[in-house]
Amino acid sequence: MSNYLVTAESVTEGHPDKVADAVSDSVLDAILEKDPVAHVDVETLIMQGMVVVTGQITTKAYVNIPSTVRGVLRGIGLDNAKDGLDWATCGVISSIEEQSPDIALGVDERKGLDIGAGDQGFVFGYACSETKELMPLPTMLAHKLVMRLTECRKKGIIPYLRPDGKSQVTVEYVDGAPKRVDTVVIAAQHSNDSSIENVRNDVKKEVIENVIPKGMLDGNTKYIINGTGKFTIGGTLADSGLTGRKTVVDGYGSTGKSGGGCYSGKDATKVDRSASYYARYIAKNIVAAGLAEKCEVQIAYAIGIAKPVSFYVNTLGTGNISDDELTRLVEKHFDMRPGAIIRELNLNRPIFRKTAAYGHFGREEPEFTWERTDKAALLKKEATKR
Numbered sequence: 144m145s146n147y148l149v150t151a152e153s154v155t156e157g158h159p160d161k162v163a164d165a166v167s168d169s170v171l172d173a174i175l176e177k178d179p180v181a182h183v184d185v186e187t188l189i190m191q192g193m194v195v196v197t198g199q200i201t202t203k204a205y206v207n208i209p210s211t212v213r214g215v216l217r218g219i220g221l222d223n224a225k226d227g228l229d230w231a232t233c234g235v236i237s238s239i240e241e242q243s244p245d246i247a248l249g250v251d252e253r254k255g256l257d258i259g260a261g262d263q264g265f266v267f268g269y270a271c272s273e274t275k276e277l278m279p280l281p282t283m284l285a286h287k288l289v290m291r292l293t294e295c296r297k298k299g300i301i302p303y304l305r306p307d308g309k310s311q312v313t314v315e316y317v318d319g320a321p322k323r324v325d326t327v328v329i330a331a332q333h334s335n336d337s338s339i340e341n342v343r344n345d346v347k348k349e350v351i352e353n354v355i356p357k358g359m360l361d362g363n364t365k366y367i368i369n370g371t372g373k374f375t376i377g378g379t380l381a382d383s384g385l386t387g388r389k390t391v392v393d394g395y396g397s398t399g400k401s402g403g404g405c406y407s408g409k410d411a412t413k414v415d416r417s418a419s420y421y422a423r424y425i426a427k428n429i430v431a432a433g434l435a436e437k438c439e440v441q442i443a444y445a446i447g448i449a450k451p452v453s454f455y456v457n458t459l460g461t462g463n464i465s466d467d468e469l470t471r472l473v474e475k476h477f478d479m480r481p482g483a484i485i486r487e488l489n490l491n492r493p494i495f496r497k498t499a500a501y502g503h504f505g506r507e508e509p510e511f512t513w514e515r516t517d518k519a520a521l522l523k524k525e526a527t528k529r
Contacts, residue, residue: 150311177202227378
């Protein structure tokens, strides 16, 4: 019997880095709503009492960036300057330049499906059969814990919670399959008038036991809730926030690889985002077709060039057919040019704000088109003929 531990983490939408991602993606959405072919590469810095939005944007649309920023902060629940940021009174600085004309040459929409990649880069997609979402179990549990933590705050189930928070889950595997949860770590920001005993009891009951199946918990499971004893100073009083600083949380946790760039704040001509989504789409369809229990896909691009410079499929020893055969199937049925990806996944729409927290993968909302398994039956049928 081979036993090992795998750990993954996630953070709430009120964590400063995720606030920054949400602002960047909300600015992107506001622009795409008015100009679907805009070129956007926005980054956000969140600090105590201040939000700075910067980057390169080429568009015919006008967007009130300060108003967009304040709407995001208000929706998250950042309404108290004592937590470092109040949506109504914080400062908002916008420093935006036009996209470099040298880059614009490669992503000219007049090229249609042959528009080039907006930059060089390599991306990974991953899927596995551990969960119904075809994602690693530790990653899904970590995301669901912070989603539930936020739900408990916003619905008043645990009324003293504040926006910042983290989760970390360690799962024990036996012979490659997840068997039990070994450790659960939760950091839940709370108000000064709540005791650590209440925080630990409420979080264990309303969050952990609400999310993690009973069969995965046992008498040896360890719970670490607010390990320092309290967590009243959070948000931008404790840390700054920056777009793209949680790429592993955004992806597959410690199980799948991460590519060279972050996702948030970028329109779909940036392959850091669109090709990452497409690599997941490919990997998920392979696993959904029953052709492998695990699948990793890598795609690499050169700036201004439509076709990838490299591509591979790796089933990590779990494939029912060879990786070479799978590669040929994928090349036949998946068009990895950025223009084709944008068209197939319908990415020129304001759908990205939802991706800013709780992971870009394993989500069932209709906006997450890269989570479809609409090619699984075709792949299975063609693989069976071989």
